[in-house]
Amino acid sequence: MNLKDKILSGERINFQEALSLYDIDFFELAQLADAKRQALHGKKTYFNINRHINPTNVCKDVCKFCAYSATRKNPNQYTMTHDEILEIVKDIDSRGAKEVHIVSAHNPNTGLEWYLEIFKKIKTAYPHMHIKALTAAELHFLAEEYGKTHDEIIELMIQNGVDSMPGGGAEIFDEEVREYICKGKVTSKQWLEIHEKWHKRGKKSNVTMLFGHVEKREHRIDHMMRIRDLQDKTGGFNCFIPLVYQTENNYLNVKEAITANEILKTMAISRIVLDNVANLKAYWVTSTVNLALVAQEFGANDLDGTIEKESINSAAGAQSAKGVNLEEFTALIKNSGFIPVERDSVYNELKVY
Ligand code: V47
Numbered sequence: 001m002n003l004k005d006k007i008l009s010g011e012r013i014n015f016q017e018a019l020s021l022y023d024i025d026f027f028e029l030a031q032l033a034d035a036k037r038q039a040l041h042g043k044k045t046y047f048n049i050n051r052h053i054n055p056t057n058v059c060k061d062v063c064k065f066c067a068y069s070a071t072r073k074n075p076n077q078y079t080m081t082h083d084e085i086l087e088i089v090k091d092i093d094s095r096g097a098k099e100v101h102i103v104s105a106h107n108p109n110t111g112l113e114w115y116l117e118i119f120k121k122i123k124t125a126y127p128h129m130h131i132k133a134l135t136a137a138e139l140h141f142l143a144e145e146y147g148k149t150h151d152e153i154i155e156l157m158i159q160n161g162v163d164s165m166p167g168g169g170a171e172i173f174d175e176e177v178r179e180y181i182c183k184g185k186v187t188s189k190q191w192l193e194i195h196e197k198w199h200k201r202g203k204k205s206n207v208t209m210l211f212g213h214v215e216k217r218e219h220r221i222d223h224m225m226r227i228r229d230l231q232d233k234t235g236g237f238n239c240f241i242p243l244v245y246q247t248e249n250n251y252l253n254v255k256e257a258i259t260a261n262e263i264l265k266t267m268a269i270s271r272i273v274l275d276n277v278a279n280l281k282a283y284w285v286t287s288t289v290n291l292a293l294v295a296q297e298f299g300a301n302d303l304d305g306t307i308e309k310e311s312i313n314s315a316a317g318a319q320s321a322k323g324v325n326l327e328e329f330t331a332l333i334k335n336s337g338f339i340p341v342e343r344d345s346v347y348n349e350l351k352v353y
Helices: 005-009 015-023 026-042 083-092 112-125 136-145 151-157 175-182 188-200 217-234 260-273 291-299 324-333
Strands: 046-047 050-053 101-104 130-133 205-211 237-244 302-305 337-342 350-353
Touching: 005 015, 005 175, 005 217, 015 026, 015 151, 015 217, 015 260, 015 302, 026 046, 026 101, 026 188, 026 291, 046 324, 050 083, 083 112, 101 112, 101 151, 112 136, 136 151, 136 188, 151 188, 151 237, 188 205, 217 237, 217 260, 291 324, 324 337
Parallel strands: 046 302, 046 337, 050 101, 101 130, 205 237
Antiparallel strands: 337 350
């Protein structure tokens, strides 16, 4: 059987086959990914009404790609108070947001309670609000800093109201590339173990991949394969999110941004390889809204959400500081030939537009 037939018949592909997909005809690749997408989701494109909050940018770690961390090129340190965070949640709750996505830097000065009480206070005041918070990188930092095991931090997260984990901190799992771009941070093995433990508690999470910097195509495929293996074991990943590397204000020094062609190919290949992960998110923050709309024809079935304000990727040049307007967002999805569907954080459908 040739590779195309193998994919269309639903057979799983291996590393070399996945890598070879970068060399097939661009539109043929799109058709293969689209067939997978349509079988899973038809023409539906999911999004949620959410708000990202990044409570502190003070960071103990030094990742070369990061423009957000205040210890590097960004001299403007901040740490929000719980009251400031609660004000934001009050506001978004009154305007219909269903999810708050909370990711911070690794701040050694606040104490563990400061992190945990953010969640507890939000959950107490807004029990219906889904809290997606703490990447495996933050979780690992808190465990190390406060002498706890990963299991103990997971227990504290659950007790304090965290509903699901975001996919950040995965970067690229290849150990050599990881050592170069984010030495000292949570290792690939630890990142995967933490998500496995979280899934074993019956909880869901997402998984990202930071690409378009110094990694090669084979590193991306390796990353996808490691995700596929864990998903076979746990089934706990809701969504795969390829994050396009943003080039500004950081120490990685990548001169040329990745091309749209390479981004779309990578999206399409991930849709084909990750046959056990239901959703592929084109995160418009790092791909631009326009390319995210095109990515709908390359396997993507989720465009994240309205976001409202985001600080990590926008610090490195992404146009996401202010989010997008809901009406405009749904109109763009419709006008590109897809059906906008508002979802909750675990992909229950809330409203078809
Ligand atoms: O882990 C940092 C990335 C991530 C840059 O789970 C950069 O639903 C591009 O994980 N260029 C945080 N990316 C964002 C994240 C995320 C976003 C949206 C949805 C979800 C989800 C998760 O941002 C970090 C890191 O990989 N990042 N610097 C940069 N220069």
